Amino acid sequence: MKKTGTYAAKVGLAEMLKGGVIMDVTDAKQAKIAEDAGAVAVMALERVPADIRRDGGVARMSDVAKIKEIQQTVSIPVMAKCRIGHFAEAQILEAIEVDFIDESEVLTPADENYHIDKHKFTVPFVCGCRNLGEALRRIAEGAAMIRTKGEAGTGDIVEAVRHMRDVMSSIRRVQTMGDEELVRYGKEIGAPLEQLKQVRELGLLPVPNFAAGGIATPADASLMMQLGAQAVFVGSGIFKSEDPAARAQAIVYATTHYKDPHKLAEVSTGLAKAMESLDVRSMPEKELLSTRGW
Amino acid sequence: MVKANIPPVAGLLALQGDFEKHKAALRALGAEVIEVRTEDQLEHVDALIIPGGESTTMTILMPDSLRSSLIQFASSHPVWGTCAGMIMLSTTRSDSRVRPLGLVDLEVERMGFGRQVFSFEGELRLSERLAEHERPFKGFFIRAPRVKEKSKELEVLAWLNDEPVALIKGNILLTSFHPELAEDDRFHRFFLSMIDKSSSRKG
Numbered sequence: 001m002k003k004t005g006t007y008a009a010k011v012g013l014a015e016m017l018k019g020g021v022i023m024d025v026t027d028a029k030q031a032k033i034a035e036d037a038g039a040v041a042v043m044a045l046e047r048v049p050a051d052i053r054r055d056g057g058v059a060r061m062s063d064v065a066k067i068k069e070i071q072q073t074v075s076i077p078v079m080a081k082c083r084i085g086h087f088a089e090a091q092i093l094e095a096i097e098v099d100f101i102d103e104s105e106v107l108t109p110a111d112e113n114y115h116i117d118k119h120k121f122t123v124p125f126v127c128g129c130r131n132l133g134e135a136l137r138r139i140a141e142g143a144a145m146i147r148t149k150g151e152a153g154t155g156d157i158v159e160a161v162r163h164m165r166d167v168m169s170s171i172r173r174v175q176t177m178g179d180e181e182l183v184r185y186g187k188e189i190g191a192p193l194e195q196l197k198q199v200r201e202l203g204l205l206p207v208p209n210f211a212a213g214g215i216a217t218p219a220d221a222s223l224m225m226q227l228g229a230q231a232v233f234v235g236s237g238i239f240k241s242e243d244p245a246a247r248a249q250a251i252v253y254a255t256t257h258y259k260d261p262h263k264l265a266e267v268s269t270g271l272a273k274a275m276e277s278l279d280v281r282s283m284p285e286k287e288l289l290s291t292r293g294w
Numbered sequence: 295m296v297k298a299n300i301p302p303v304a305g306l307l308a309l310q311g312d313f314e315k316h317k318a319a320l321r322a323l324g325a326e327v328i329e330v331r332t333e334d335q336l337e338h339v340d341a342l343i344i345p346g347g348e349s350t351t352m353t354i355l356m357p358d359s360l361r362s363s364l365i366q367f368a369s370s371h372p373v374w375g376t377c378a379g380m381i382m383l384s385t386t387r388s389d390s391r392v393r394p395l396g397l398v399d400l401e402v403e404r405m406g407f408g409r410q411v412f413s414f415e416g417e418l419r420l421s422e423r424l425a426e427h428e429r430p431f432k433g434f435f436i437r438a439p440r441v442k443e444k445s446k447e448l449e450v451l452a453w454l455n456d457e458p459v460a461l462i463k464g465n466i467l468l469t470s471f472h473p474e475l476a477e478d479d480r481f482h483r484f485f486l487s488m489i490d491k492s493s494s495r496k497g
Binding site: 253 | 309310312313347348351354377391404405408410411413414435436437472475
């Protein structure tokens, strides 16, 4: 008797990706470069976040032909992004058997009130967060993995650091709370009590907790891992840099050896130029992606 | 040589993958656990687990020096591969992107049960070598490899329907599923008993 699509089987895949690097790719050629560099999964999307910023307009799910091409090219899990609340895009991605769906703020939100009810799907979902309350709301909706939002497409790590520190410090606070305090705190941060209790018991999120949004160098990957991330997503950081294959390999290596500064120094030597970056502090509020979703 | 008063030291190959859940399961049974990323760390462990994850990634992250140390280590210590770890211990030639260690004569198909939407939980029948073997084991199969052809020397420890999903030969243990995701420590206890029986146990 086989049961597919159970919550444990969904979280199980997220567990397998730990210690790895998930890379944004737009086509099969990039996917191959990512796999050869040691990526643990690829994320298919129409345009990398830096290009979405530059071009503007509505950013949507990738074309199905592109995703299928990527699936045929690589053996590692293939993830794909859908718009926040766009459950029809998610249904399509499930129908073509992608391995994970990212309900992502990087694409233009389709629903300003509701995220997708992720329990209804067989395929697991990852969602972004800026803080513990947001993480636990997504988990209550059925997300099997959480990542920081960071500020995608900037190459500026500051927001991912802020989000990870915020989540981790809230987790530490929760661990010291009594039941009454927990109820009140849940109300304050908009987090469901059941998930909050799990956090208190585990001292961790109940699902794997990854970093995303602004990672551009091997040192950035190490920083996020040392702050508590269990794996990293790299978006524009690879394919918007001068030598994607070499940078991808260096970031993979840095994620495994994140605690070893000598090995980090080795892979941080002589890398071609990083992506064109944007200082988040100089950006107007309306250009921020991390404020999408709630 | 049983040294019951000193906890065994289990290493977890931590290049990439699901090493944290294994760590928790082993610690709950009183073992000491060390993450292994380089060959010198192998010198401090009595046994090693190669966890689930991506076998292509592990192949790329494994320099030749570590590869040969692992092969040598496995000649005299218990080694357990789960999922991708099982692929790494096999002799599979089915995918040129993966360079297995070739420690047991076994051909597997990567993702033999299908992509993630076909990942599943299923009841396993256990061999009587496992504790309380009459009670089924809940097996988690995550994009799991499937046994295609195995040498007769590999003894079957668990079946999904009639298909072999856990194998052992000497000090090499293989599971295509993830006992570390089940709330059932029988395979971890079995592995620790392999350390107790192993003559190369450090003290």
